[in-house]
Amino acid sequence: MNEEIDEYDIYHQDFTTVSEWEVFIARIEEILGEWRLAKSSIPKSAVEYTKKWITKTEEILFLGQKYTLSYHTLDFSRSSDDSEGSEEKPLMTHIHNGLWEATSSFMDDDDGSQFPVSNWFGLKRFLVLYPSFPLVDGSLIKLVMSSANIAFANVDCGVPFFVKIREHWQHTYLGFYEDNQYKISFDTIHLKRISNQCSHLSGLVSLFKSKIASPVALDAVVVSTKFSYELKDFEAFTWKKTTHSNEFLSIDGFDVKKLIELPFGSEKNPTSSVLLNAIWPKFRECTIVESSTFSDIDPLMAPTWTITLKMREKINCQLSDIIQKMMNLLEDNNLLMDTLGLSRSLGLVNPLHKITEAPITISKLVKAAIGQGRNTSEFKGPIADDLLMPLLYYIFPDAVEDDTFNYTEQLEVEFKQDSSEHKLCSYVKTSPEDGLVWRLSVTAARLYDAGGLAYLAHLWYEFAQELQYRWERRILVPGVAAGIPNARTCLLHQKLQLLNCCIKRALEGSSSFAGNSSEDEFFDCTDDEDGEEQPLWDRPAGRLNRLGEAMLKNGAPLFVPRTQDPAPKTEDQLEEDAELMVRLGDDAKASELRARMMSASLLSDMEAFKAANPGAELCDFVQWYSPRDWKPEGGGSLGDRMLLPGNPWVEAWSVARPVPASRQRRLFDETREAEQVLHFLRSRTVSGAAELLLPAILKAGAIKAIEEGVTSGTNSVGGVDQRRTYEIAARDLYEAEKEACRALCMRTVLGSSVEGKPLDSSGRARVLHATGGSLPAPVRKEFTLRVKDAVAPQVMRAALAADMTIVGAFTERIVCL
Amino acid sequence: MDCVAKLKILLLGESGVGKSSIILAFTKGDYQAQFPATIGVDYNCKVVDVNGVKVKLGIWDTAGQERYRTLTSSFYRDAHGAILVYDVSEPKTLAKLNEWVEELQVYTTNKNIVCLVVGNKIDKPRAVTREQGQAFAQKHRMLFIESSAKTQEGINLAFEELTQKVIYLYMHLCCYIELNSLFV
């Protein structure tokens, strides 16, 4: 081939650069030594290789230029069962075996390695010296090659060594490997145009034979061939666009459904080409003739057909676009309501302004219902009513008779505790699927995509207005999981759970004023035999039930009182509480302060207990509350822990007055909490609102992707903080979406067949039918020529497309004198 | 102090098993025969050295009484480790640990929480064998240790093992998770 190197020539000739040259060689040797690549350090028995490449790199300066030396190896596990049994073979044999096996694949297959040489020559490990400049000068190439040779020999290297030459875009590498018996040279020729002599099989065969030193029997050369045909403009291979456009904006009587679904996939055809490969895996060189004038090769007769798809580098994915737009909002720290010019009137600018004095408190939905939709003084946002109203009815479906969009009764939040499979985005906090948060978030993303920030702000404004209205009228927010805020759901969902807790509490409160509570007390009294004899102030109140057979110290039955539940809190509030506790420090004083902070509910329970059990003592309370600190001796006495002087329990008991829970100061002030939730929502910055909306958008996106056939999750488990988690999720979704686009293309093009695998007869018929019965001229031809001569396997491969690449691996016996 | 990592550790278990005493023994090397029952939740911290790395443990002590469950469970979020304590002289306290495990599963938001079962008060006549405690830990795939806050036996080891395991786990997860989530 064209680059013949005789190292001894140079070794004796070029003394001008000797010192720098020596340094260069020494540096290479040093690195090879560091990486432990001597033949003696490389496993010689059979190992099990994975598909993962491991790479090490070092930089070297030589004659003022930078070279990168890199080592690439497939990760492997020493096969555990027969590691002792399997015999050791010389590394050369392993390389020859790999080379032979590689001839069953093709040069354009991808083995995941950074350089094509591993795939061309079936290498499991190799070294590449990569100059930072195009290495085209012949004498410099020789100098570098001989340096590599010397270093290789000096460390007795066990890994094939390649030098990248020519222009960077050209895949041209010169390589070698030797031991004390054989030497392999790995050569590459790359020509920008196809030379006539090598454009067909017969020419290549003669070139191959001329390269092999030992004589070869005429018919011994085995050939495999792949001819590739580009399929385009055929009906079956054109891209059918899947979803969406922003049409709903102009059409009147538009379809809500269009706005509430996330788009998915690519709008443009993501394939850059579809190749049909006609493959002859193996034939003797003499059985088929292909010369410049004549060809036996008919793709229709090829034993194997496969299809390969090439995707565009950058695919525009619609879901990821929308998500990215929302992610970009995380940079915007202006108040969202400023977008509409409303922060002043909503009292968000002046903190002294009370939120409740906001001028507009009646919800849009209510106005629509009572027919005064067009009040002139009312705020008018950018979204037209005929678009806005259906969306609001979709988010708050209980505001309208029509029940197309009602939420399901039971909104469950699914938590897989220790599912070993990784679901897409499982690390993002969720909220009930198709619940209110979900609908709001998806709609917000679609509106923002369609109409910009003003649209998003308008929706947010209407959302907050409706919540305000619901709080004032004590109407529960639909589409939210029942119960106290669940820290495993996203913050927006927790806030709505808290608001519902407030509304519920307010409803209970007002109904108990209507008579329930006095009934309670009345019931309590009659239930209690001793009640009548007791003076009014000492009448028991707020009893729930008897505690089994338990008795007070004074002989009366012990009643469990009605108690107040601790205040429900959202995770940001809990975080604040925890921070406050940490900030107090960790000395005894701090501990006491914390106990006092924590005592509110203890005191409330003690008061309720005293009210339900007149005449009770601390030990009676402890019998119910902390049974392990109660001793039955003498009708009940306190455990040692409770007798400590200055004990907070004793202190709390001494200040507790008998007050039933219903008349105690509320541990949970629903009015304050509700107003805080509403203020929290209104006063979000753009980034704050995006942060609240993103979890459900990401989750909905993941569900969409799974619906579209994405199966694999990733190993991600989220990031350091929320933002980082969103970034990771967005990246995972983008990968998933790209993969899904690809899978979709596969399906349309391949039907039930698999990419790269032989088509069955119906698959072949389909393709042939789509192409109208005949194939165009091939865009690429590839030949692999191989023979085992007296020395070793000899291999040459050629890929002929617009340009031409010929590579060869030829082994010679080293003649020792 | 130049700590590299900060961990949140929870102590759970029935009232009176010695959670607060264990923390006192660990953080101050002290023991009080009588210690007031914890009200709600308390906080302590201690800096420890794990393989030459300074780690700050934020230790959250909880009250064992039934009534405090709702309050205390709200502090479980994002804990890296949990110590489940029972009293070897009181078999009921081990049986009750089942409830605490469930509680923990419901309220923790960290899937990779590391749990350690501690059988405390081994200075007292025992009514629970070591095997019974081991079986419990094994069933739930947790670490196990026996200790006495009174004699200090096993106390430091308990915290060391837990801390090391957490750090080790996060080191191994670090290709997936960002290790920084632990580090300050």
Ligand SMILES: Nc1nc2c(ncn2[C@@H]2O[C@H](COP(=O)(O)OP(=O)(O)OP(=O)(O)O)[C@@H](O)[C@H]2O)c(=O)[nH]1
């Ligand atoms: N003999 C002995 N007694 C102990 C030991 N540890 C704790 N105690 C005693 O057990 C009682 C309860 O200990 P605490 O540490 O307050 O128990 P706790 O688990 O914090 O209880 P709550 O705060 O109510 O949940 C105290 O009187 C301690 O002195 C121990 O190792 N040996």
Ligand SMILES: [Mg+2]
């Ligand atoms: Mg305690």
